[in-house]
Amino acid sequence: MSRAARIARRSFLIGSAAIAGGVAFGVVAYRRPHENPLLDALPPGQAALTPYVLVKPDGLTLITPRTDLGQGAYHLQAALIAEELDVTLDQVTVDPGPPDPAYYNTALSADAVPFPATDDGVLAETTRAVMDAPMKFMGIQITGGSTTVPDGWEKLRHAGAVARETLKAAAESQTGTPRASMTTENGAVILPDGTRLPYTDLASVAAGIAPVTDITLRPPGDWRLIGTEMQRLDIRAKSTGTQGYGIDLQLDDMLYAAVRTNPRPGGAMLSHDATRARDLRGVHDIVQITGGIGVLADNSWRAMQAVQAIAIDWGPAPFPPEMDAHWQALSDSFTDDLIDSRNRDDGDVDTALVRSERITAEYRAPYLSHAPLEPVNATVRVTPDRVDVWTATQIPRFVQAHVARITGYDRADVHVHVLMAGGSFGHRLEDLVVRQAAELATTVPGRPVKLTLSREEDMAHDYPRQIAMARGRGAVSDGRVVACDLGIAMPSVLASQIGRLGLPAIGPDLQIVAGAWDQPFAIPDYRVTGYRAPTLAPVSSWRSVGASTNGFFHDSFLDELIHAAGADPLEERLRLCTHAPSRKVLEAVGEMSNWGAPLPAGRGRGVAFCLSFGVPCAEVVEVTATDSGIRLDAVFVAAEVGRVIDPVNFENQVQGGVIWGLGHAIMAETTFADGQVQQRNFDSFPFLRQYQCPDITVRGLETGRRVRGIGEPPVPPAAPALGNAIFDATGTRLREMPFNRHIDFV
Amino acid sequence: MKLTVDGTEHDLDIEPDMPLLWALRDELGLTGVKYGCGIAQCGACTVHIDGQAVRSCQVAAGDVWGPVTTIHGLGTPQALHAVQAAWIAHQVAQCGYCQSGQIMQAAALLATTPNPTDADIDDAMSGNLCRCGTYGRIRAAVKSAAASLAGASE
Numbered sequence: 001m002s003r004a005a006r007i008a009r010r011s012f013l014i015g016s017a018a019i020a021g022g023v024a025f026g027v028v029a030y031r032r033p034h035e036n037p038l039l040d041a042l043p044p045g046q047a048a049l050t051p052y053v054l055v056k057p058d059g060l061t062l063i064t065p066r067t068d069l070g071q072g073a074y075h076l077q078a079a080l081i082a083e084e085l086d087v088t089l090d091q092v093t094v095d096p097g098p099p100d101p102a103y104y105n106t107a108l109s110a111d112a113v114p115f116p117a118t119d120d121g122v123l124a125e126t127t128r129a130v131m132d133a134p135m136k137f138m139g140i141q142i143t144g145g146s147t148t149v150p151d152g153w154e155k156l157r158h159a160g161a162v163a164r165e166t167l168k169a170a171a172e173s174q175t176g177t178p179r180a181s182m183t184t185e186n187g188a189v190i191l192p193d194g195t196r197l198p199y200t201d202l203a204s205v206a207a208g209i210a211p212v213t214d215i216t217l218r219p220p221g222d223w224r225l226i227g228t229e230m231q232r233l234d235i236r237a238k239s240t241g242t243q244g245y246g247i248d249l250q251l252d253d254m255l256y257a258a259v260r261t262n263p264r265p266g267g268a269m270l271s272h273d274a275t276r277a278r279d280l281r282g283v284h285d286i287v288q289i290t291g292g293i294g295v296l297a298d299n300s301w302r303a304m305q306a307v308q309a310i311a312i313d314w315g316p317a318p319f320p321p322e323m324d325a326h327w328q329a330l331s332d333s334f335t336d337d338l339i340d341s342r343n344r345d346d347g348d349v350d351t352a353l354v355r356s357e358r359i360t361a362e363y364r365a366p367y368l369s370h371a372p373l374e375p376v377n378a379t380v381r382v383t384p385d386r387v388d389v390w391t392a393t394q395i396p397r398f399v400q401a402h403v404a405r406i407t408g409y410d411r412a413d414v415h416v417h418v419l420m421a422g423g424s425f426g427h428r429l430e431d432l433v434v435r436q437a438a439e440l441a442t443t444v445p446g447r448p449v450k451l452t453l454s455r456e457e458d459m460a461h462d463y464p465r466q467i468a469m470a471r472g473r474g475a476v477s478d479g480r481v482v483a484c485d486l487g488i489a490m491p492s493v494l495a496s497q498i499g500r501l502g503l504p505a506i507g508p509d510l511q512i513v514a515g516a517w518d519q520p521f522a523i524p525d526y527r528v529t530g531y532r533a534p535t536l537a538p539v540s541s542w543r544s545v546g547a548s549t550n551g552f553f554h555d556s557f558l559d560e561l562i563h564a565a566g567a568d569p570l571e572e573r574l575r576l577c578t579h580a581p582s583r584k585v586l587e588a589v590g591e592m593s594n595w596g597a598p599l600p601a602g603r604g605r606g607v608a609f610c611l612s613f614g615v616p617c618a619e620v621v622e623v624t625a626t627d628s629g630i631r632l633d634a635v636f637v638a639a640e641v642g643r644v645i646d647p648v649n650f651e652n653q654v655q656g657g658v659i660w661g662l663g664h665a666i667m668a669e670t671t672f673a674d675g676q677v678q679q680r681n682f683d684s685f686p687f688l689r690q691y692q693c694p695d696i697t698v699r700g701l702e703t704g705r706r707v708r709g710i711g712e713p714p715v716p717p718a719a720p721a722l723g724n725a726i727f728d729a730t731g732t733r734l735r736e737m738p739f740n741r742h743i744d745f746v
Numbered sequence: 747m748k749l750t751v752d753g754t755e756h757d758l759d760i761e762p763d764m765p766l767l768w769a770l771r772d773e774l775g776l777t778g779v780k781y782g783c784g785i786a787q788c789g790a791c792t793v794h795i796d797g798q799a800v801r802s803c804q805v806a807a808g809d810v811w812g813p814v815t816t817i818h819g820l821g822t823p824q825a826l827h828a829v830q831a832a833w834i835a836h837q838v839a840q841c842g843y844c845q846s847g848q849i850m851q852a853a854a855l856l857a858t859t860p861n862p863t864d865a866d867i868d869d870a871m872s873g874n875l876c877r878c879g880t881y882g883r884i885r886a887a888v889k890s891a892a893a894s895l896a897g898a899s900e
Contacts (some may be wrong), residue, residue, distance in 0.1 A: 070841025070878050231837065238842030239833040240826070241778020241817030245843060248777035256772065281761065300781075301768035373782045373790060373843045373877050422780070422843030423877050455783045648837050652883065656840055659879030682787035682875060691868035693881035 037100035038063065047207035049166045051102040052081055052159035055203040060092045060187065065103035065141060066148040067096060067394050068234070069372075069424035071711045072649040073148045075232045079645060080152050083225045084160030084218060086184040087199070089233055096418040099396035101139020106155065107147035109135045110614075114343050114510065116518035117614035118579045120705065143394040144429055144541065146613040146709030149645060153707045154217065161215040170206035171197050229648050234420070246392040246419040247377045247452055254379070255284055257440050257451040258303035260310065261292030263460045264317030264675035265538055269293065277309040286310070289439040296440060296449060304454050317675025319536050326536050326672070327364070330469040333489040333533040340492075340532035341508040344517040347525035349473075352483040356475035359564050361557055363470040364736040365549035366669035369462040369677070369685060370542055374422025375455055378434040380441035381448040382407055387414045388448075389438070392421035394428045398501050402431060406438040425660070426541040429497065430463050456680040463497075464670045464677075465542030466490045470516075470553035475525075476565035481572060483525040486557060488513055488550055491533045497540045515547025515612045515716050516554040520579030528554075537672060543660055544612055544715040551610035551716025552665070552723070552737065559606070559724045560733060569724065570595050570607050581640040581704045582609065582616035588638035588699050593620040602626070603633070604729025608721035614706060615713035616640045619658065621694075621721040625729045629744030632662065632694035635721070637714060642707035644700040654698045654714045661718025663688035667740050692746065749810060751776065752819025762808025767791045769807040770816060778817040778846045782875070789874035792847035793817075799854035817846040820853055828898065829853045832891035840878035848874045852888045860899075861892055 038048030047055045054061040062085075064077035074094045082089055097103065115124035164184050171189040172179040174197075181192045188196040220226070237243035262269060272293055274286045282302035287294045293310055297303035320326055378391035380403065387409050393399050396416045404411040421428055437451035453461075468490035475483040490512055498505040510517075512530035542548055562572045570590050577583045586609060589595070599605060602625045609618045617639040624631045637654050644650045667686045671678050679685040700710075723734040726743065734742055749756050749766075751774060758773055765784075770776040770793070779802060782790035786801040793802045796812030821827030826834070829852050839845050848871070855862055855870040862870070867888050876884070 070839075070843075072840070231834075232839070234842065235834050235837050235839055236823050238839035238845055239830045239849065240821060240823045241846045242823055243842055244777070247781065248771075250775060250777070299764075299768060299772045301764055301772065371877065372841070373780075373788060373875065374841070375781065421841060423841040425877070452781070455785075652837065652840055652880065655882055656879035659881065660877075663879070681785055682783050683785060687875060687877060688879070688881070689873075689875070690871040690881045690884065692872075693879075693885075696882060 035102065037098050037102055045204040045207065047203045049163040049206060049211055050159040051097070051100070052156060053085065053163035055163070055167070055199055055206060057200055057203050060087060060199060062092050062094050063097035064094045065097050066152070067143040067392065067418055067421060067428070069143065069394070069421045069428065071148070071653060072232055072646070073143065074234065075230070075649065076149055076645050077152050077156055078233060079225050079230060080156035081160040083223060084157045085164050087187040089230065091187045094233060099141060099400050099416050101141070103141045104135050104139045105142050105147055105151050106135065107151035108140065108142055108145050112510065116520070117611060118518070118520050139397060141397045142429070144426065146615070146712045149709045150707055157217050158215065161217060162211050162213055165212035165215050166209060167199050167202050167206055169209050169212050170202040173209065174202065174205050226643065226645055228646070230646050232649065243420060245374055245422045246379070246390060247374055247422070249379050249390050249419065249450060251379065251381070251448040254448040254450055255296045255444060256298065256300045256303045257294050257296050257437065257449050258300070258307040258454065259289060259292055259294040259436050259451060260307050260312065260457060261289070261461065262314045263677070264314060264321070265461055266318045267291065267675065268315035270313040270315050272313070273311040277306040280306045280309060285443065287440055287443050289436055294436065294440050294451070296444065300452050319675070321675035322673060323671050326467055327469070329536060330467065330489045330533050333531045334471060334487050335531070338531045338533070340512050340530040341510065341517070342527065342529045343513070344526060344528040346523070346527070349483055349485040349525045349527040352525035353473055353475055353485060356477060356483065359474045359476070359561060361472045361560055361735055363472070363553045363556065365468045365552060366671065366737060367467045367537065367539070368465040368542055368664055368668060369459050369670045369679065370425040370427035370464070371459055371462065371685060372421070372423030372425055372427050375453045375458045376427065376433040377450065377452040378437040379448050379450040380434070380437040382441050382445050385413065388417065389414065389434060390417045390419055391434050392419045392424070392428055393431060393434065394424065395431060395501070399431050399434050402435055403438045406435060407442055425543040426545070427462065429541055430500065432461055459680040459685065460677050462670070462677070463538050463540035465548060466493050466539040467536065468549035470550070470557070472553070472557035474557065474561040476561055479565050479567050481523055481558065481561040481565055481567070481576065484523045484558065484561060485527045486516055486554060487529045487531060488516060488553060489531040489533045490549065491536050491539060493539050493541060493545060496535065496538050511546030513550065514545060515550035515610050519554060519611055520582045520616070521576040522578045523576060544712040547610060547612035547712070547716040551612065552719040555608040555610060555717065555720035556723050556735065559608070559720065559727070563727070573607065573609055579616065581701070582611060584701055584703060585609070585616045585618040585638040585640050588701060589618040589620045589636045592636040592638065592697055592699060593622070595620065602729065604725045604727070606721050606724025606726070606728055608717040608724055610713070610716035612713050612716050614708045615710065617713045617717050619714070619717040619721040621725040623722070623725045623729050626746060629746045630726055630729070631746040632692060634694050635696040637696065638699045638701060639710060639713055640701040640704045641710055642704040643702055647700070650700050650710055651698045653710045655696045657710070657712065657714030658696050658718050659688050659693065661715040662722055665719035665722055665737050665739055666745055667738050669738050747807060749807065750813040752814070752816055758807070760807055762806060764807045765803050766793070766805045766807050766810055766814070767802040770802060776816050776818055780843055780846055782844065787875065788844065788847070789851060790844050790847040792850040792874065794850060794854060797854070797857060799851050817850060820850065827853060828894045829856065829887070829891040832887040832894065835890060836883045836887040838880050838883040838887050840880055844874060844876045848876065848884055852891065855888070856892055856895055860896060862888065
């Protein structure tokens with residue numbers, strides 16, 4: 001296809017989606033597979049056998065379009081392709097590929113349907129299948145929602161198998177030997193007589209052959225990689241300082257940039273005086289950008305020094321400047337007219353709570369910055385015929401569209417190169433820094449501009465986790481939990497985030513109740529209501545999103561009811577639990593932690609459970625109340641993911657998720673004063689340190705029907721398990737995070 | 747100004763108050779040394795000066811008192827330092843951004859304390875922040891590296 005035709009078709013696809021809502025042309029586009037973006041400008045002699053496998057005479061490249069944020073996404077995607085392709089991981093290079101609709105995320109839409117993950121009935125499954133069409137039609141290429149593995153599980157193995165069979169077909173056309181008699185091994189086709197034809201030698205022949213698509217995926221017994229301990233592809237580079245991250249990019253003739261924008265997010269810059277900054281050493285230019293100002297210099301530090309030397313008068317925040325008003329807004333949101341969803345409404349809670357003595361509680365969870373250790377950054381170069389963007393992003397196609405709009409270039413002429421991320425936790429679902437870099441780069445055509453936000457600038461504009469509040473009412477009878485009514489109020493993360501992406505957010509936001517409404521418990525009178533609080537500070541998805549607050553609310557309140565009933569916390573959860581895989585994770589942590597065995601004085605244990613992103617996850621935390629505060633002793637975690645792709649990576653992700661949940665629950669919050677984030681560096685935004693870190697024992701269960709991702713599910717149960725353990729050890733019930741507002745920690 | 751970094755002497759025309767971190771990264775291209783906070787709260791910028799672990803964001807280039815060793819000088823992918831080898835064996839890294847600093851801190855610890863206790867590890871390593879939460883693997887890797895260095899010196 002000619003370049004012009006390609007551009008026209010892509011514009012048409014995206015344009016029609018935005019205009020017509022994807023109905024009229026969507027079905028046609030959906031049924032037609034996306035074209036293979038690797039065929040664009042493919043040199044002779046190379047074969048792009050699927051959008052995921054590029055065979056060149058000098059090597060094999062596997063395309064891993066989900067961004068590596070530290071979760072091992074490149075490694076896991078490569079392993080899934082390699083499993084069927086019959087290559088070893090040291091034979092390939094990986095490349096995130098270009099942003100392209102072909103790399104749309106199938107799994108992301110599955111959690112957006114109003115059916116709990118435990119529901120695999122016909123209606124739920126049909127709705128999930130239908131939801132796939134708009135994702136494909138719009139080519140939504142996003143890394144997030146713990147979807148990299150579930151999205152790639154079949155797709156990537158299929159791609160590997162198609163490439164393998166096509167290479168065999170190439171060997172058949174080259175040698176005349178029937179394809180069915182060939183095998184493959186370690187990057188080569190093996191003929192019946194033992195002759196090895198390396199894939200790379202078959203590249204030019206394969207390029208002329210239609211891909212073989214009638215393939216069958218191998219049964220688990222034939223797997224070589226899946227389920228085994230592999231060495232992560234990036235582990236050597238990340239242990240020697242040789243892994244290049246976005247912040248490390250160095251290009252010829254590059255300018256280094258720093259910016260300051262209104263510390264009241266979304267506010268305006270009223271006036272500024274850059275006289276002093278202009279004379280500082282190394283300053284090339286000073287440029288006004290949206291909401292603030294930037295400095296172009298010959299060194300990052302000089303740019304940061306100069307931008308600090310500008311005197312600026314800032315406008316007010318477009319949201320309530322003080323925290324009291326934020327909490328009041330949540331408190332005022334528990335009204336019928338603000339009900340966003342009530343998808344759990346079993347029995348008759350109102351009657352039940354009139355009949356019995358009520359237990360009530362109110363819970364709070366603060367804003368929280370993502371604060372990945374690599375401050376966000378982007379490099380942009382504008383030349384007459386194209387724009388190049390280098391950045392670590394979870395939303396490469398949105399970045400492409402935004403930069404096209406800012407620079408005035410055609411979207412097809414904006415080339416986004418996705419780089420390794422030094423952490424994200426959801427932060428790189430926003431692209432503020434890329435848009436700022438693009439604004440700066442348009443002023444110096446031909447020269448690359450690398451914009452690195454200072455830690456303080458990054459945390460002032462982090463788009464933190466939502467603030468949230470919950471109110472529970474419940475009743476117990478005869479040693480059992482019999483009624484639970486949980487209301488949750490928060491602003492809509494979806495509306496805030498999707499709005500910045502330029503998409504409409506319609507209908508209820510299920511993240512307001514995620515991790516609460518969809519829990520597999522059969523409480524006779526059981527209701528979960530989501531209340532949509534007004535828009536406050538801009539917020540974004542933070543590792544486990546709605547469940548990060550709601551897992552704490554739901555399980556902590558359940559624990560309060562269980563204690564009120566006088567029941568055993570693990571036994572009562574098991575008695576109430578209706579979902580076999582969820583029961584298994586609860587039983588597993590019970591066994592791992594030797595639940596029920598007596599503990600020494602001052603020591604306590606708590607169990608918590610949350611099903612999020614389709615993964616049932618249970619955790620037991622053990623603590624000791626010491627003279628200098630609560631000490632974390634041990635954590636036991638069990639999670640059901642269908643398949644553990646790589647046990648090492650799985651364990652590392654689970655341990656990290658637990659620490660993420662515990663560290664923030666204990667000591668971190670993001671607050672606003674005068675409309676500004678008060679915590680802009682790690683002195684005021686602390687996190688768990690080596691000396692505070694408990695032993696964390698992990699078990700992955702593989703009995704479920706679906707394969708799931710593990711990046712987020714260990715987070716929601718961590719805070720309630722800790723709170724429940726502290727209650728067990730001290731009798732103090734913690735209903736507000738961070739816990740160190742109320743109790744000391746070692 | 748003269749700086750000796752990873753065994754090579756450099757003559758730099760920079761302000762004496764430029765933090766060593768930025769001299770290493772932007773002037774010498776040694777990007778394995780990481781910027782995380784700029785205020786000595788995260789340890790990602792840790793290098794050795796005269797064998798001592800320091801936060802390079804807090805040392806002015808003009809105040810550097812001895813030869814500087816960065817992660818690039820400690821070892822290379824082809825010739826690993828024992829600490830780096832242990833980091834690979836334990837697959838410590840997730841995002842990996844803090845690990846240059848963690849490794850430099852651990853190498854300095856083992857140089858003075860060849861057989862560290864858990865308390866020694868807590869004391870030495872708690873200034874290095876890891877947002878991914880790899881602390882358990884870091885502890886195990888420090889102990890492995892200690893054992894491997896002890897074996898090598900026997």
